[in-house]
Amino acid sequence: MFDLSDLYQELILDHNRSPRNRRRIEHAGCRAEGYNPLCGDRITVYLSIGGDVIEEAAFEGTGCAISTAAASMMTEAVKGMSVAEATALFERFRAMVTADEDRVEADGASMGKLGAFAGVRRFPARVKCATLAWHTLRAAIAGDHASVTTE
Ligand code: ZN
Numbered sequence: 001m002f003d004l005s006d007l008y009q010e011l012i013l014d015h016n017r018s019p020r021n022r023r024r025i026e027h028a029g030c031r032a033e034g035y036n037p038l039c040g041d042r043i044t045v046y047l048s049i050g051g052d053v054i055e056e057a058a059f060e061g062t063g064c065a066i067s068t069a070a071a072s073m074m075t076e077a078v079k080g081m082s083v084a085e086a087t088a089l090f091e092r093f094r095a096m097v098t099a100d101e102d103r104v105e106a107d108g109a110s111m112g113k114l115g116a117f118a119g120v121r122r123f124p125a126r127v128k129c130a131t132l133a134w135h136t137l138r139a140a141i142a143g144d145h146a147s148v149t150t151e
Contacts, residue, residue: 011116015069020076021058028056030143034136036128036150041067045075045136052082059133066117066126071133073113083141089114090134097121097130 025031025046034043041063048056057075061068074093078086096111097120111118120130128150139148 009116009119011073011113012065012069015072016065019059019068019072021072021079022060023058024060025056025058028058030140032136032139032148034132034139034148034150036063036067036132038125038150039064039067039129041129041132043067043071043133043136045071045133045140047137047140049083049141052084054078054081054083054086057137059136063132064129066120066129067132070117070130073116074133074137077112077114078137087138087141090138093117093134094131097127 024044025048028046029049030047032045034045035041041061043059043061043063046056046058046060047054057079059071059075061071063071077089081089092111093114096115096118099121117130120126132150135148135150
């Protein structure tokens with residue numbers, strides 16, 4: 001067993017206990033479902049996009065603490081962003097949790113709250129827990145009503 005204590009920072013614990021934006025958006029313009037078979041995490045992401053701006057972002061799902069906290073913090077982060085900004089943030093987040101040490105420190109410091117997930121890179125089995133919501137967000141933006149999987 002590996003020690004996950006580094007992952008369970010206060011911010012992640014808080015968002016797992018009290019997930020933000022955990023609800024269905026009725027008549028959401030965009031939605032997608034994601035599944036991480038490695039851990040069993042399942043998520044549905046709902047977006048309301050007006051013009052080019054993400055006006056509302058929400059999710060439903062069941063999963064581990066990492067996946068729930070990641071979805072909660074993602075919906076907070078992208079609300080009010082343009083689609084292009086949210087897509088760029090997805091790329092930065094993915095780079096942060098998969099990159100080498102130097103890159104992680106640089107990116108983690110500039111990612112605000114999302115930097116809490118920088119430590120996930122040391123636990124390869126949990127990287128997909130952290131990125132599931134983001135992959136699903138991208139699918140929702142792309143208009144893929146099909147499911148995505150991290151495998
Ligand atoms: Zn998980």
